[in-house]
Amino acid sequence: MVRRLGAGGTERQFAEAAKRLDRSRFSPHICCFVEDFRAAELRAAGLPIVRIPVTSFARPSVLSNARLLGRYLKEHRIELVHTFDHPANIFGVLAASFYQTRAVLSSSRSLRNLRTPRDRKLLGLTDRLADAVVVNCDAVKRDLVEGEGVPPGRIRVWYNGIDLARFPREPRLRPEPLTDATVVIGVVALLRPEKGLDTLMDAFAKVAVKHPGARLLFVGSGPMEQPLKDRAERLGVASQCWFEPTAQDVGQWLRGVDIFVLPSRSEALSNSIMEAMASGCAVVASRVGGNPELVLDGETGLLFEVGNAAGLASRLERLIEDRTLRARLAGAGYLRIRAEFPLDASIRRLEAIYDEFLGAG
Numbered sequence: 001m002v003r004r005l006g007a008g009g010t011e012r013q014f015a016e017a018a019k020r021l022d023r024s025r026f027s028p029h030i031c032c033f034v035e036d037f038r039a040a041e042l043r044a045a046g047l048p049i050v051r052i053p054v055t056s057f058a059r060p061s062v063l064s065n066a067r068l069l070g071r072y073l074k075e076h077r078i079e080l081v082h083t084f085d086h087p088a089n090i091f092g093v094l095a096a097s098f099y100q101t102r103a104v105l106s107s108s109r110s111l112r113n114l115r116t117p118r119d120r121k122l123l124g125l126t127d128r129l130a131d132a133v134v135v136n137c138d139a140v141k142r143d144l145v146e147g148e149g150v151p152p153g154r155i156r157v158w159y160n161g162i163d164l165a166r167f168p169r170e171p172r173l174r175p176e177p178l179t180d181a182t183v184v185i186g187v188v189a190l191l192r193p194e195k196g197l198d199t200l201m202d203a204f205a206k207v208a209v210k211h212p213g214a215r216l217l218f219v220g221s222g223p224m225e226q227p228l229k230d231r232a233e234r235l236g237v238a239s240q241c242w243f244e245p246t247a248q249d250v251g252q253w254l255r256g257v258d259i260f261v262l263p264s265r266s267e268a269l270s271n272s273i274m275e276a277m278a279s280g281c282a283v284v285a286s287r288v289g290g291n292p293e294l295v296l297d298g299e300t301g302l303l304f305e306v307g308n309a310a311g312l313a314s315r316l317e318r319l320i321e322d323r324t325l326r327a328r329l330a331g332a333g334y335l336r337i338r339a340e341f342p343l344d345a346s347i348r349r350l351e352a353i354y355d356e357f358l359g360a361g
Helices: 009-020 038-044 061-075 086-098 117-129 138-148 197-208 225-235 271-278 309-321 323-340 343-358
Strands: 002-004 030-034 049-051 080-082 103-108 132-135 155-157 183-188 214-219 241-244 259-262 282-286 302-304
Touching: 002 009, 002 086, 009 038, 009 271, 009 343, 030 086, 038 049, 061 086, 080 086, 080 343, 086 103, 086 117, 103 117, 103 138, 103 343, 117 138, 132 138, 132 343, 138 155, 183 197, 183 271, 197 214, 197 225, 197 309, 214 225, 225 241, 259 271, 259 309, 271 282, 271 323, 282 309, 282 323, 302 309, 309 323
Parallel strands: 002 030, 030 049, 080 103, 103 132, 132 155, 183 214, 183 259, 214 241, 259 282, 282 302
Antiparallel strands: none
């Protein structure tokens, strides 16, 4: 279960997991509050979708929606419910537990500091009701244990996986808006405040003075798009920036990026970093959450302190001027993703978690 079948790393992992579970042992059903573009690909894969139109947890309709879900669970003899994001956790864990579903798993795929105090209280309740909380990195596990008091034995780690076929390293071609660039610095993300993209803009402005041929690429949409464009104007680098709306095929953009930057203020295990590594980019990331689990500083990329534009600028300058280092970090990152984070291995781990709670295997 997920809130929306749309853009975002969680939604992508949700869809890939549903499509790739072993159909000889599992019969996945998709539940969402809102359908979006991923609904078509899931239906094309033969997966049934039920929409439960939850719009607020404070409205009386939430009770009728819970009954609707309960009837669906009983009618289709659903034995395990796995909720993937915090709205689905709050609604789905409570409803599935009330209707005595055999196994109920929740997910925590971001640090809890992104949640409101009300949602944190509700999520604390779901942490206790679910049979286990599935997290996507050790940093989130620590966050739950140390910050929320969840017993370590109730947590299962399931790392994100990457479909390597969707993110080839070659051919490395600049997309049309970037063909004149000497170096492309890029990010693929939902343009939200917690992504720290203002830090990236400030750092880019520092290096752009010395490197007028550099270009800064943003692939994604969100509430920070206009503030970032305004900031670029104030800093005098608007002509060196390109904003591309959210794209389903981000691989073609990543193959045109030399240095990928994720400057998040809060992050779990970033799909964008994994995709950039798979695509042959040298990666720079903030030292927060799960980023250091992917970016081993000086080995598979470079790290900088959260919000430190000067620190980020120094790392960008280093990579712009040292192509050998850039190539070494990109190559090491690529090899690590291929060895440790292929999608098929990730799906087998998820199946093992499901088997554990269904008493199989």
